[in-house]
Amino acid sequence: MTTAREEGQALSTTPPPPVRRFTARRGVLTALVLAVVALALGVYFGAVHRGAPTLSGDTLFALSLPDAQGREQKLAQWRGKVLVVNFWATWCAPCREEMPEFIKAQNEFGARGLQFVGIAVDDAAKVKAYVEEIGLNYPALVGGFGAIDLSRGFGNAIMALPYTIVIDRSGKIVHTQLGPLPPAKLKSLLRDLL
Amino acid sequence: MVFLRISSGLRPRLPEHEAVPAGRHFLSSVARGAGAALLALATAGLGEPPDLLENERAFAFAARGVDAQTVEARFVVAPGYYLYRDKLHFRIEGAPAGDAPKLPRGEMKHDDFFGDSETLRGTVSVRLPLARPAAARAVSVIAQSQGCADIGVCYPPQEQKVTLTMPAGAARPTAFVEAAPERKRWFR
Numbered sequence: 001m002t003t004a005r006e007e008g009q010a011l012s013t014t015p016p017p018p019v020r021r022f023t024a025r026r027g028v029l030t031a032l033v034l035a036v037v038a039l040a041l042g043v044y045f046g047a048v049h050r051g052a053p054t055l056s057g058d059t060l061f062a063l064s065l066p067d068a069q070g071r072e073q074k075l076a077q078w079r080g081k082v083l084v085v086n087f088w089a090t091w092c093a094p095c096r097e098e099m100p101e102f103i104k105a106q107n108e109f110g111a112r113g114l115q116f117v118g119i120a121v122d123d124a125a126k127v128k129a130y131v132e133e134i135g136l137n138y139p140a141l142v143g144g145f146g147a148i149d150l151s152r153g154f155g156n157a158i159m160a161l162p163y164t165i166v167i168d169r170s171g172k173i174v175h176t177q178l179g180p181l182p183p184a185k186l187k188s189l190l191r192d193l194l
Numbered sequence: 195m196v197f198l199r200i201s202s203g204l205r206p207r208l209p210e211h212e213a214v215p216a217g218r219h220f221l222s223s224v225a226r227g228a229g230a231a232l233l234a235l236a237t238a239g240l241g242e243p244p245d246l247l248e249n250e251r252a253f254a255f256a257a258r259g260v261d262a263q264t265v266e267a268r269f270v271v272a273p274g275y276y277l278y279r280d281k282l283h284f285r286i287e288g289a290p291a292g293d294a295p296k297l298p299r300g301e302m303k304h305d306d307f308f309g310d311s312e313t314l315r316g317t318v319s320v321r322l323p324l325a326r327p328a329a330a331r332a333v334s335v336i337a338q339s340q341g342c343a344d345i346g347v348c349y350p351p352q353e354q355k356v357t358l359t360m361p362a363g364a365a366r367p368t369a370f371v372e373a374a375p376e377r378k379r380w381f382r
Binding site for chain 2: 089090091092093094095096097121130145148158159160161162178179180
C-alpha cells in the first residue's frame with residue numbers, strides 16, 4: 001500500500017514535500033523497531049511463562065527431604081547418577097498411572113546408574129500407604145503441598161502434576177516434562193544418558 | 195491462512211442437485227478449518243510442553259448475590275478440564291451459612307485406587323443459602339476445588355475467594371464477581 005502510494009507520488013508532477021516522506025519512512029522504521037521490541041518481549045515473557053527452570057541441578061542436590069518412612073534423605077547422595085525426579089501425588093491419577101513404567105525402568109537400568117526419585121506433593125501417611133501398595137522400588141520423598149512451589153522453580157510454571165525433571169551425570173537438567181513422560185521419550189533419554 | 199486453503203482443498207465438490215444450505219457449507223468448512231488448524235498446532239508443538247491453563251483459569255471461580263439470603267457460586271471449567279465433585283467445598287465469611295448446598299450431579303469416572311468418583315464439567319453453579327438475610331452486607335465466599343485436565347495432568351487443591359455485597363431484599367441479583375480477573379495474567 002505504502003509503496004504503491006509512494007510510486008504514484010513519484011510519478012505525479014508535484015512531488016510531496018520531503019518532510020512528509022521522511023515522516024512516512026520514520027513511521028515505518030518506528031513500527032519495525034516496535035515490532036522487534038514486541039517480539040523480544042514476547043519471547044522473553046513466553047519463556048518465563050512457559051517455565052524455563054530458574055533453579056539448577058545444584059539447588060536440587062542441596063535439598064533434603066524425608067522419605068515415606070520419615071528418614072531424612074539428602075538428594076546429594078544421587079549425584080553422578082542419571083537422576084529422574086518425579087513430582088507426583090496420590091490424588092493425581094495420571095501420576096499414579098505412569099509409575100509402573102518408572103518401576104520397570106528402575107529395575108532394568110538401576111545397575112547402569114539410573115535413579116528415580118519421587119517427590120510427593122502430598123501427606124506422608126497417604127504416600128506411605130500408596131508406596132507400600134504398589135511396591136515402589138525407588139525413594140518416595142515427601143514434599144507436602146509446598147513441593148509444588150519447588151517444582152515451579154524447576155520450570156513447572158503451570159504448577160500441575162505429574163512433573164518430571166531428568167538430570168544427567170554431570171548434574172545438569174537435560175529434560176523437563178509436564179504431564180506423563182512418554183515411554184518413548186524416557187527410552188531415548190536413557191539411551192543418550194546412560 | 196494456511197488452514198483456509200487446506201479446508202477449501204479438502205471440501206468435496208457437491209453435484210448441483212445436491213445443493214446444501216449455505217449455512218451447512220459454512221459450518222463444515224469451519225469444522226475442517228478448525229481440524230486442520232489443530233493438526234498444524236499439534237505438529238508444530240511436537241516435543242513442546244502442552245499449553246495448559248493455570249489452576250485458577252482452568253477452574254475460574256465467581257460468585258454473586260441472588261437475593262439477600264442466597265449466594266450463587268459458579269465455576270466455569272474450561273473445555274478439556276474437570277473438577278472432582280467430592281473435592282468441592284464452600285465456606286462463607288461475614289454471614290452465617292444456611293443449609294448445606296446441593297451440588298450438581300456429575301459423570302462417573304473410574305479410578306483403580308480411589309474407586310469411582312464424580313466429575314463436573316462446563317459451568318458448575320451452586321446455590322449457597324444463608325441462615326439469615328445479609329442485605330447490603332459484604333460477604334466472602336471461599337471455594338475449595340481440585341481438578342484435572344483430560345490431557346493427563348492434575349492440579350493441587352486450591353482455594354479461591356470472592357467478596358461481594360449482598361443485594362437488599364427486593365433488589366436484583368448482583369453481577370458475578372470473578373476470583374481471578376483477566377488482568378492478573380500480565381503479572382505472571
